[in-house]
Amino acid sequence: MLFEIGSTIIMGGVAGYAYLKTSGSPSNDADKIQKIFANSGWNGKNGETIRLQRKAKFKGGVEYVYQIPLGFDRKKIESDKHILEDGLNIRHKTLEFNISELLKVKFDITILKQIKKILTSKKIKRKEVELSFDGMLRIKVYNESMQDSYEWNEHYLKKGTWSVSIGETSQGIVRHDFDEHKHLIIAGATGYGKSAILKLIVTSLVLQQLDNVNLHLIDLKGGSAFQRFENLKQTKHFTREPSEAKEILESIQTEMNDNYKNIVDQGYEDIKESGRKERHFIIIDEAADIAGDQDCMNVVTDIARRGRGAGYYLIYATQYPSSQSIPQQTKRNIPSRLCFVLDDATASNTALGQTGAEELPLIPGRGIYKNVKSQVVQTPYISNKEIQKQITPHIVIRPRKEKESEKVEPRQSKEGGSNTFEYEEM
Numbered sequence: 327m328l329f330e331i332g333s334t335i336i337m338g339g340v341a342g343y344a345y346l347k348t349s350g351s352p353s354n355d356a357d358k359i360q361k362i363f364a365n366s367g368w369n370g371k372n373g374e375t376i377r378l379q380r381k382a383k384f385k386g387g388v389e390y391v392y393q394i395p396l397g398f399d400r401k402k403i404e405s406d407k408h409i410l411e412d413g414l415n416i417r418h419k420t421l422e423f424n425i426s427e428l429l430k431v432k433f434d435i436t437i438l439k440q441i442k443k444i445l446t447s448k449k450i451k452r453k454e455v456e457l458s459f460d461g462m463l464r465i466k467v468y469n470e471s472m473q474d475s476y477e478w479n480e481h482y483l484k485k486g487t488w489s490v491s492i493g494e495t496s497q498g499i500v501r502h503d504f505d506e507h508k509h510l511i512i513a514g515a516t517g518y519g520k521s522a523i524l525k526l527i528v529t530s531l532v533l534q535q536l537d538n539v540n541l542h543l544i545d546l547k548g549g550s551a552f553q554r555f556e557n558l559k560q561t562k563h564f565t566r567e568p569s570e571a572k573e574i575l576e577s578i579q580t581e582m583n584d585n586y587k588n589i590v591d592q593g594y595e596d597i598k599e600s601g602r603k604e605r606h607f608i609i610i611d612e613a614a615d616i617a618g619d620q621d622c623m624n625v626v627t628d629i630a631r632r633g634r635g636a637g638y639y640l641i642y643a644t645q646y647p648s649s650q651s652i653p654q655q656t657k658r659n660i661p662s663r664l665c666f667v668l669d670d671a672t673a674s675n676t677a678l679g680q681t682g683a684e685e686l687p688l689i690p691g692r693g694i695y696k697n698v699k700s701q702v703v704q705t706p707y708i709s710n711k712e713i714q715k716q717i718t719p720h721i722v723i724r725p726r727k728e729k730e731s732e733k734v735e736p737r738q739s740k741e742g743g744s745n746t747f748e749y750e751e752m
């Protein structure tokens with residue numbers, strides 16, 4: 327009996343200690359935000375600071391709404407958002423705390439060691455912050471950070487649409503709707519998820535729009551990320567050679583011009599209004615490799631400018647964002663960006679139009695998706711094995727360089743059947 331009482335007191339004490347040590351009341355965040363702003367010199371021109379107007383709880387966090395003083399530089403806070411996050415996390419860590427683990431503690435001389443081990447082995451949840459401005463400054467403080475990885479599964483698909491799941495946040499899935507926002511620029515240092523998201527986009531488009539999607543894959547990275555898609559019936563062009571890229575781009579441009587003319591001649595504003603179902607995706611991975619070829623870049627710019635009306639959408643990926651690899655005119659026509667971690671603020675500015683990508687944590691798949699607003703996302707990850715499983719039914723056997731006159735009736739592949747292709751990623 328005495329032992330039971332003793333152990334209950336100890337457990338209660340330990341739980342309380344863990345809570346006090348790691349948690350704070352959410353209302354303190356408002357004070358902390360105010361202090362962080364003051365210490366960071368984020369003031370208006372005459373030194374006035376932000377004023378809290380209201381706060382409201384939402385599922386997963388609290389939103390603070392502030393009045394901002396005149397002359398307030400919002401870009402500065404956006405780029406230095408990490409200071410806000412670090413400040414909010416200094417004494418405000420939450421442990422994933424499970425009482426059942428404490429109940430397993432043995433009452434011997436190692437008890438303190440056991441408890442310390444439990445506490446230190448727990449994953450610390452970091453609070454994340456989202457900023458937005460609509461005349462007021464809105465700061466959303468999330469109680470939990472997003473996971474480091476989200477495995478892809480079929481619930482990410484939105485069949486029959488051009489809306490592709492490209493990210494997870496603690497608030498849910500973020501989608502890029504190609505019929506709404508058209509083209510997309512993807513940038514990021516090597517090894518942080520460019521190829522992975524491109525493969526996910528291609529796989530999603532094929533599964534969502536089997537009969538309507540046309541793929542033009544230009545893979546200049548020297549690897550084999552796109553090779554598994556080469557024999558899809560939806561793949562109209564495929565190359566890994568910069569020398570072939572020009573020919574392919576020019577033939578796409580000719581076809582786009584004809585389609586555009588047809589659509590406009592019939593009195594429609596764009597492909598969506600015309601009711602046509604097919605769309606074309608020109609996907610260029612390592613666009614920097616054709617940036618020096620003015621003819622190629624003229625076509626790229628033309629697709630970025632006029633492709634939206636004809637249903638020709640560009641996905642333009644590079645690991646070296648610079649004014650040469652992403653020309654100004656191309657950038658102007660592609661407001662949507664997905665950016666993984668980059669080396670410095672200059673590269674982030676070029677790719678995203680704002681700094682911040684250089685501050686992203688070094689987690690593959692962690693990026694900033696910028697569309698109407700910019701938000702940090704974790705891209706869902708689809709393994710090569712899963713891609714193979716999903717696309718195998720759509721692979722056809724056909725001669726490598728097929729000419730119109732030589733077209734053979736494609737044979738459909740069966741999953742696991744003799745027509746399956748296996749590729750090793752380089």
Ligand SMILES: Nc1ncnc2c1ncn2[C@@H]1O[C@H](COP(=O)(O)OP(=O)(O)OP(=O)(O)O)[C@@H](O)[C@H]1O
Pocket residue numbers: 474475476514515516517518519520521522523547549645690691692704705706707
């Ligand atoms: N969204 C993700 N979630 C979890 N892990 C990921 C994600 N994206 C990529 N990875 C991991 O990072 C590795 C590198 O990703 P990926 O090949 O896409 O990088 P990359 O930016 O294309 O690099 P490179 O330019 O060198 O090819 C992958 O093999 C995978 O293990």
